[in-house]
Amino acid sequence: MFPLEVAMLPGEELPLRIFEPRYVALVSDCMAMTEPAFGVVLISAGREVGGGDQRCDVGALARIVDCQNFGVDRYRLRCVMAERIRVLRWLDDDPYPRAEIEVWDDEPGTADASLLADVQDRMVALFDLIGEARGVAFHSRDIVTAAAADPIDPLYALAARVPMGQADRYSVLCAPSAAARLDALSEAVDTVTAMVEFQLSE
Template identity: 30%
Template sequence: MSADSLPLFPLHTVLLPGAALGLRVFEPRYLDLVRECGRSGGGFGICLILDGGEAGGPATPAAFGTEALIEDFGTGEDGLLTLQVRGARRFRVRRTRVRDNGLLVADIGWHGDLDVDELRPQHGLLAMVLERILDQVGGEHAQASAARFDDAAWICWRLAEFLPLTDAQRQSLLQEDDPHARLDQLLGMMS
């Protein structure tokens, strides 16, 4: 786990690895963040807000978040900048500081799911549930390769994305490093 620095965009939502999220950007500090990402080609961190609001003063973010990579941008009907981002690597916040413009920047350590962990037999039902959900909702993940349905981490993140979980439940999954323990948590949440 290498240490890095990442600007944060705290939200009242949890971005999961592999999930897409649309954002409207209007505050100067976040417009600065987008410009910075455009110059560096890097991403920013999205953390669940534990205390505070999405606009105004700096909010208190959760200790774990997900790197957001910008996939597309445009202008909404209201003239505001719109972003389409995708969740990438998980990270843990070690320390935060507030820039003069109010932007929260974190020193982080990466918590990546680099290896594919094969789905265990006790979690086979979860893969079947996910296949049924994707058959119903369609979308980008409906065309996933068969190999994806053997990847414990991918199964967990897609189920956490589509099931009606609370932000606290999604955050709990995000903070767990072991994909099989995350799947056990999901089974408990579903029963």
């Protein structure tokens, strides 16, 4: 397991530089696997380095797609986040964080098409607002359309493009169904939009 201060969503890429001894050992063990992967969860309190952190129990598998070994116990990884997981039981951190996990599939229930279209429209408006705040023009509709066409999970792809906080990202990740995930994404878009509008009003 690799606790991070970021709630990673399925489909996202995760680049890592590995130098801490416990994670050097983790990478070494992973690369001995046929399909090297490890679990990633959000740190709810504490820091990434040194241990002693408090960890959330929902995360995702990180599949290692490229591993560069620089010697002297240093690696550079490129990972792609895959299946969502739940921690059943944390084990001793020896020699690195470990847990018993299960893959967490969605519960039945599809996302409402009209609400999805509405969320996409609000995302376009949000990106236009962010562009106005930064003085740059985004191709907002193209960004949203490309995410919505993601073949694996459009909702995770859409959420990954919204500059939301970690609590909102974790809510999207923890949503038990596609319908609940869309609700969480909708709330996050509203929250970020309100923050940007407040900044523009100052």
